[in-house]
Amino acid sequence: MKGTVGELGEFGLIRELTARLTSSPAVRLGPGDDAAVVAAPDRRVVATTDALVEGRHFRRDWSTAYDVGRKAAAQNLADIAAMGAVPTAVLLALVVPADLPVTWPVELMDGIRDECQVAGAAVVGGDVVRGDTIMVSITALGDLRDREPITRSGARPGDVVAVTGWLGWSAAGLAVLSRGFRSPRAFVEAHRRPEPPYHAGPAAAELGATAMTDVSDGLVADLGHIAAASGVAIDLSSADIDIPAQMADIGQAVGVDPLHWVLTGGEDHAIVAAFPPDTKLPARWRVIGRVVKATTAPQVTVDGAPWDKAGGWDHFGAE
Amino acid sequence: MKGTVGELGEFGLIRELTARLTSSPAVRLGPGDDAAVVAAPDRRVVATTDALVEGRHFRRDWSTAYDVGRKAAAQNLADIAAMGAVPTAVLLALVVPADLPVTWPVELMDGIRDECQVAGAAVVGGDVVRGDTIMVSITALGDLRDREPITRSGARPGDVVAVTGWLGWSAAGLAVLSRGFRSPRAFVEAHRRPEPPYHAGPAAAELGATAMTDVSDGLVADLGHIAAASGVAIDLSSADIDIPAQMADIGQAVGVDPLHWVLTGGEDHAIVAAFPPDTKLPARWRVIGRVVKATTAPQVTVDGAPWDKAGGWDHFGAE
Numbered sequence A, B: 001m002k003g004t005v006g007e008l009g010e011f012g013l014i015r016e017l018t019a020r021l022t023s024s025p026a027v028r029l030g031p032g033d034d035a036a037v038v039a040a041p042d043r044r045v046v047a048t049t050d051a052l053v054e055g056r057h058f059r060r061d062w063s064t065a066y067d068v069g070r071k072a073a074a075q076n077l078a079d080i081a082a083m084g085a086v087p088t089a090v091l092l093a094l095v096v097p098a099d100l101p102v103t104w105p106v107e108l109m110d111g112i113r114d115e116c117q118v119a120g121a122a123v124v125g126g127d128v129v130r131g132d133t134i135m136v137s138i139t140a141l142g143d144l145r146d147r148e149p150i151t152r153s154g155a156r157p158g159d160v161v162a163v164t165g166w167l168g169w170s171a172a173g174l175a176v177l178s179r180g181f182r183s184p185r186a187f188v189e190a191h192r193r194p195e196p197p198y199h200a201g202p203a204a205a206e207l208g209a210t211a212m213t214d215v216s217d218g219l220v221a222d223l224g225h226i227a228a229a230s231g232v233a234i235d236l237s238s239a240d241i242d243i244p245a246q247m248a249d250i251g252q253a254v255g256v257d258p259l260h261w262v263l264t265g266g267e268d269h270a271i272v273a274a275f276p277p278d279t280k281l282p283a284r285w286r287v288i289g290r291v292v293k294a295t296t297a298p299q300v301t302v303d304g305a306p307w308d309k310a311g312g313w314d315h316f317g318a319e
Helices: A010-018 A065-081 A103-119 A169-178 A185-192 A200-207 A219-230 A245-254 A258-264 B010-018 B065-081 B103-119 B169-178 B185-192 B200-207 B219-230 B245-254 B258-264
Strands: A027-029 A036-039 A044-053 A086-096 A122-130 A135-143 A160-164 A211-214 A232-236 A271-275 A286-293 A300-302 B027-029 B036-039 B044-053 B086-096 B122-130 B135-143 B160-164 B211-214 B232-236 B271-275 B286-293 B300-302
Touching: A010 A103, A010 A122, A027 A122, A036 A086, A036 A122, A044 A065, A044 B086, A044 B135, A065 A086, A065 A103, A065 A135, A065 A200, A065 A211, A086 A103, A086 B044, A086 B135, A103 A122, A135 B044, A135 B086, A135 B135, A169 A185, A169 A245, A169 A258, A185 A245, A200 A211, A200 A271, A211 A219, A219 A232, A219 A258, A219 A271, A219 A300, A245 A258, B010 B103, B010 B122, B027 B122, B036 B086, B036 B122, B044 B065, B065 B086, B065 B103, B065 B135, B065 B200, B065 B211, B086 B103, B103 B122, B169 B185, B169 B245, B169 B258, B185 B245, B200 B211, B200 B271, B211 B219, B219 B232, B219 B258, B219 B271, B219 B300, B245 B258
Parallel strands: A044 B122, A086 A122, A122 B044, A232 A300, B086 B122, B232 B300
Antiparallel strands: A027 A036, A036 B044, A044 A135, A044 B036, A086 A135, A160 A271, A160 A286, A211 A271, A232 A286, B027 B036, B044 B135, B086 B135, B160 B271, B160 B286, B211 B271, B232 B286
16 A cells, blocks of 8 residues: 555545444444434443544554554543443544555554454544644443443452553553664563553452552552542562563663553553452452552552552643 | 632542532542442443643633633533434543642533533542643543444445534634634634534444544544544535634634634544444534545545645644
8 A cells, every 4th residue: 555644545544444444243333424323222321532643652663553553442441341341432533644654544543443352342533634744543332231330439448459461561561662672672672562451450340349440650650549539459469470580681781670660660461350359250360459448548568668659640741 | 719729639639629620420429439420221331531731732712711611521521422422421630830729620610511511521630749840631431322332443435424513613713813803702612622512422323323533633634533443535615614704804814814714723622423324313413525536645635626724633743
């Protein structure tokens, strides 16, 4: 496929992008009309939106368009799963410069489509407009399957805190890329293309999770949101937090305590939840801490002490 | 309110924005968690997304943040109405430069909120990220109230084509602004803040509309979408198209045939629909044409002849 998006034009590009899409059982009316229609079997729909901006959330020299697409879809689909819902559909608003090669949005769309398929969803609509900087804004929808949403506010003292998915891999991969390296591949890949444990969200709801979130700002920061919303404190046990040997090696090579990546790296979209203490958790969940009464303000501690390193990700904070 | 969004920070800005929101009966869980939950009473949800980019879709010296918010919400809510659905909720993804005064996104949010209230919807979630150019991406959701969606593909030869809402007012207002004027006020206001006839979408569905769309690319262009999707031709009667005297005056002043604004101006978000010929249309609908058999390709004609002026709006076309 040759040429720029400016040469192809808006309608040509939309045709090119929609031609690549697949459907899913929830799609009642797909792209091409004023709006799409998606099944909402339990009379409610879960909805979330997130935007990625070139230079801030991805770099074209570090990630392919396909990987950006998978990542952009993944971070929204993970938010749906973290409510205990099953993703059904995705909408895309895309800003692209006129001189961008057509292959870029086309491969982006392939990535979004493929990540949607992993999660059981489909792209049902979108908008493409011209601008100076690439911006990928995705809205994901989901179905709660007649369960109540698992919010951040239900954690109770005595609950165990457990996590499933990857923690710190994306942050370690970013540290490697930032220093000009392209390996170890597993970490670089984890940065380029997270693999959120979508199935675990609805499964946690079924297991009786009292509070849940996906780890997008960093484990300590996101558990901080649960602590604040629930009015509790959370204490993590560093002995229960697994640091893979290879991550320890990278940490040593670049001079970073790998626990920092695990506690503050967000983009893996692991899912962390609080469960009643007697919950029989499947092996894929690792208990890493406990909900306790907030003695002063709601907070997250590690081994009983505040975690004093940079805590998570503020989009307007220092780079 | 003082300072820039960079000084306030991401979480501070989100707090500031969500504090201004109102709810609506459809909101089951509003902003502040991983995702929102919105009622979808008829087991389906209608969903659409559109993005506005500064410099391309709005200018800060021509429109206030409040007006940009109303317009951004309006164009999405109009898409929901044009399916025959009632808007329920809106999500916002916002890209803002760090040096932007906090008042700008705050007033934008006021505009989005107020336009949502006009349409009966509420803002339920969003994302705020930093970037060099302001970008406002909105997703709107709606409920079909147990009716089938009115798509673009159901128009049949013999149907009448009728429109409700404003046509050409925004385009005339833009022409005025582009020439450095700020009046006539009614047209400039129409450009800054369209007033889509939201109620008319569900009402048209109830009246038996066979095809419907909102006029966002221009009347001829959008009817072209209906003609193509339905495999028909549409002939408009220029005698039935109302040109307000004041619009004729502006046309003369700036040297533009006002029929051009009416036929190609898109941003008023009027609603145009095809109805069976025996439909008793309320007075707010003006019959402007007729669906006929496509003799060659599906097309839109005016008084039997092709409309040869620039036909609508291609976001990657010439400025």
